[in-house]
Structure formats: structure tokens, C-alpha cells
Amino acid sequence: MVSRLREIALTLHSPRRWLGLGVAMLAVLALPALNRFTPAGSALHVADHLVPLGGKFLCYALVAMAMDLVWGFTGVLSLGHAVFFALGGYAMGMYLMRSIGTAGVYRSELPDFMVFLDWKELPWYWHGFQHFGFAAAMVFLVPGLLAYVFGFFAFRSRIRGVYFSIITQALTYALMLLMFRNDTGFGGNNGLTDFKTLLGHPLAEQGTKQALYVVSAIALLLSYLLCRFVVTSKLGRVLLALRDAESRVMFCGYSPFHYKLFVWTLSAMLCGLAGALYVPQVGIINPSELQPSASIEIAIWCAVGGRGTLIGGILGALLVNGWKSWLTAAYPDLWLYFLGVLFVSVTLFLPNGILGALSWRKRSAVLALAEAREAEDKHEPSQPLPRQA
Amino acid sequence: MSTDYMLWVDDVSVSFDGFKALTNLTLALAPGELRCVIGPNGAGKTTMMDVITGKTRPDSGDVYMHGSSVVLTHLSEPEIAEHGIGRKFQRPTVFENLTVFQNLELALKAKKTAFRSLFSRLSSEGRDRIDAALGTIGLRERAEAPAGLLAHGQKQWLEIGMLLVQDPKVLLVDEPVAGMTHREMDRTAELLISLAGERTVVVVEHDMDFVRGIARNGKVTVLHEGRVLAEGTMDAVQNDPKVIEVYLGQEAGEAKRTSLGPSAETTGAPC
């Protein structure tokens, strides 16, 4: 048993990489530790507000990694991944709303916004969400089911490339419009907010925030290991092959449909998890998370960090959101321009993202690859070969 | 139609926007046969392979395999591959970001469901088969190199290696020696000849010396404008006036490489 685990661990990473992973994890956990265990005046102290901010970034990192699984590895560019994130968030938000109980403004069993709309009873789809276990299952099942159904039709019809990206944008837009409506039953414009407790712990307490941060970090780590397991398996190599030469994969006897559907659904469920951890840390979920631009930003995180690496998505999400927090505070009007310039320059100058540029070995391989391609083009076989003596 | 065929292309027609790429094409391959298919550019050779492998659906006609129990034209591409049809493309297509070894691993005959791929590991028997193929295609030293870094001829070989480990009953090989040196061509010829017998092999090639070398006394099919123009031994089709006319017409044009005459002397293609 132990040797089997060891064997699996070594297929995921070399011992050196495991060490690096441990160090990175300690660095991530240092943030809430320094917040908790150092006195407020100390040079090492981390300010209270940075804990939920950091936790939020970890959720973004998880989404970016899930995105990398479908885009970086499988070549399926989704511009609707925020849908799955938001659905996970709404599922958790519904639990948090139900946990408020009668402590709301109107002292009603119903969530405040329903009282405000003069609703007399809970819509059927709100039932069960008072149980944490039920809500936690929905966090995975709802995004997973939507992804499965959507993917089933899209991949079966062999929709690819730009067409796929466009319909995912349409998906997020449609869901946003739906969620904006009051009578959909999810709080409309304002969404779900004013949460009080999670599993009995007051969300306003710093201890709860620290715990949420740690849970987010652990969720990210476990999801990373799961993704690593997927991409280091033979299935992972089929995904890369699909990305590079889909028809060749079919003639090898693999059905792209099942492979794509699997990673697509897995990716959506990871996004759901991220959304569920995000909502109690930011205290609100509303339709603005479903704006088409939200999904595009996720793709930009991946592109900036480096696709097809898992770590790249994480890195990109942390960096871009770090800049965003700083810039939107310092120069609120400039953020969108900055994001645009960032995306264009990464596409032009760092096609493999920051990770690709950092890793010299990889870069030289890419250069060699380009050279080989060039050389190949010189005697492209569609040109008649010189055959005459 | 006799029942002891391996693959039977039955009266297949394909058109693209009104342009008839194949017209009532019929072709029967005996088990273990090595069949060469020649014809000028645009004759429909690649389209024929597209139909057999499921990439293109014919407007009419069907493709049967082994005693008409399986109608290939009703199956999807992966299902056809699973029934034992392997294909090498005209333009070498290997998985450039995977290593040579991984390319072969993906092609290796195995259960190819997503579930199996996620949990199964390469058996030692599979490893041996890959290793044997690496030896045959002369890429053992490059096993860990990304396939994208291989020279053109090596990619052709890798693709042939992928066919070997896929262990198909029927191999469709589209222009296997384009971009190969003379020596590599000789080795390819040997390999294809050795594969026939156990399997059925269809080779499309423009290089007439190469075709003559592998066809020996076997049948050669000449396609022209989507139809079978002639079928017979290499000598027979070469002396067929219809064939000569088609190729002479070509000769007047640019495509010298399809020249049929014995004057065309093999020079190694630059690689």
C-alpha cells in the first residue's frame, strides 16, 4: 500500500519537485500564519484584510488551473469558465443564505430578497440547501451536470476552435441575463449577500477568514495533484495529442468525444469548488461574475502564466490579480487598458507565458522546434520533388 | 464478388460541391496483398483513403471488411481504427509535443477508452513492442526526443512505426517516401514488403521506381479522375495505352515526378 502510494507520488513529481511543492505550500500558508501569530505592530505582521484577499486569489488560481486543463492541455479554449465558477458560488451562497435563518432584516424564514419580492414560500430548487452536505454536493454536481450536457452536444457535434469559444461566451452571457432577473429566484441584480455564518462560524471573525484561506490552499493543492495525476497519465498524453492533431488521434482509435467530455466536466467541477470557496471570503455572489469579460480574464491569467503547465495558470492568476488589486486602487481607470496591453504583449512576446520564458531549456526546445518546422517547409512534399537526373 | 477479400470498396462515389472526386470506384483487396495505387495529382487516391478510414462519407457506395460482416462506412473514425485499419497520412502527422516513445505508446494496440487511459499503465509487453518498433524504424536513440524535432524522413518513419505498434489488419500508406533519402526509401520498401502477407497493405506513391520495387508481380491500380483507369501488374499497366496517354498528358505539364518511363532515374530526395 505504502509502496503503491510512493509509486504514484513519483509518477506525479520527482522528489525535488515534491520538495519545491512543499516549500511553495509553506510560503502560501505563511500569510495567514503571520496574520495570526505576530502582533499587530510587528514588521512581519500581515494586515487582516489581506487574508480574505489572498484566499480570493487562491480561488482564482484554482479556476485558472482548471482552465489550463482544457485550454493548455486539450486545446479547447473556453470563454465561459466563469459560468461554472459562479454556479459553485451560487450553490454555496444558497447555503449561506439559508444559514441566516430568521436573523435577516425581515426576521423571516425566507431570504430577505424573497420577502422583498413578496414571495410566500421557498422555490423548490432552494430546498435542501439548508444542509451543508447537500449544498457541498451541488457545488460539484450543478457545474458538472451543466458542463456535461453542454459538452455532450458541443463535442458530439465536433464543434471546435473559435466556434466553441463563441458559444461558451454565449453561454455565460445567457446565464448572466437569467440571473439578473428577479423572478429567477437568485436575488437578481444584487445576488446573494449579507451572509452571517458558515457551519456556525461567524464569517466576520478573523479566525473564520484564516480557516477559509487554509481550506482554499488545501483545495488548490489537492486539485493540483488531481490534475497532475490526469496529465501524467496516458489520458493526459491523449489530451496533448488531441490539441496538436485531433484527426490523427481518431485514426489511432481514440474517440476525442469521451476524452474532451471528461476533462471539460472535471474542469467545470473544479471551478465550482473554487466558486464555493470564493463566495464566503468575498461575502457576495451576483451576476457580475457572469459577465463575458470575467471568463476572458481567466483565459488571460493562463496565457500570462504559461499554458499547458498547470503551475502557469496558478502563477498567472496570482500575478495578474495582484496587479489588478494594486492598479485598481492606485489608478482605477487604467485597469482595463492595462489588461489589454498585457494580453497583447504576452501574445506577441511571450507566447508560452512567463513560465515558458523563464525556463531556458524549454525555450531552446521551442526554438529548435521552430527551426525544424522551417527546415521542413523548405522541402514541403506538396512540391514535386526533383526526380530528373 | 468473391468472399475471400480483406477490404472491398464497393461502387463508391464522392463529390465535393459538385466536383466528383471519386466516381463508382470499386476495389477489392485480398488478404495479405500488397496493392500499389498510382495516379496523377488529384486522381482521388487520398480521397479513397479518406473514405476507407471514415474521414469522408461517400455519397453512395460502401466499404466492407472481411466477409461483409462489417460495413466500415457506417462507423466513426475511431471505430474503424479499432476494426484494424491503420493509416499513414500523406503529410506526416505525428504528435510533435510528445516524445517519439510517447507517440508510439499512443498508437499501441490497447483498449482506448478514456477510463483505461486514465488508470492503466504501460505493460512490459507493450514496452517491448514499442522497443521493437523503435529498432525497426531506427529511432531508438531518439526515443526521448520530442517528435517535432525529427527530420522529415524520420517523421515518416515514426508514423510507420506507429502503424506497426497499432497492429492493424489493413495498412493504408499515403506517399511513404516523400522527403526520404534513397537509402531510407530502400528500407521503407523492405519494410512494406515484409508487412504484406500477414497484413493487407495499400501503398499510394508517386515515385515509380519505388512502386516498381515493391509491386513486383503484384497488382497495381491506376486511378484517374476518380475512376479506376487500369489494374494489373506494373508491366501491364505501364504498357496500357490509356495509362500512357494520361501520364504523357501530365508530362507535358509540370508534374514530372509522376513520370512513368524508365528514363526517370532515382536520385535521393534532399532531406
Ligand SMILES: Nc1ncnc2c1ncn2[C@@H]1O[C@H](COP(=O)(O)OP(=O)(O)OP(=O)(O)O)[C@@H](O)[C@H]1O
Ligand atoms: N475536402 C475537399 N474539398 C474539396 N475538394 C477536395 C477535398 N478533398 C479533395 N478534394 C479534391 O478532390 C480531388 C482528389 O483529391 P485527392 O487528394 O484524393 O487526390 P490525390 O490523388 O491524393 O492527389 P495527390 O497525388 O496530389 O495527393 C482533387 O481535385 C482535390 O482538389
Ligand SMILES: [Mg+2]
Ligand atoms: Mg494525395
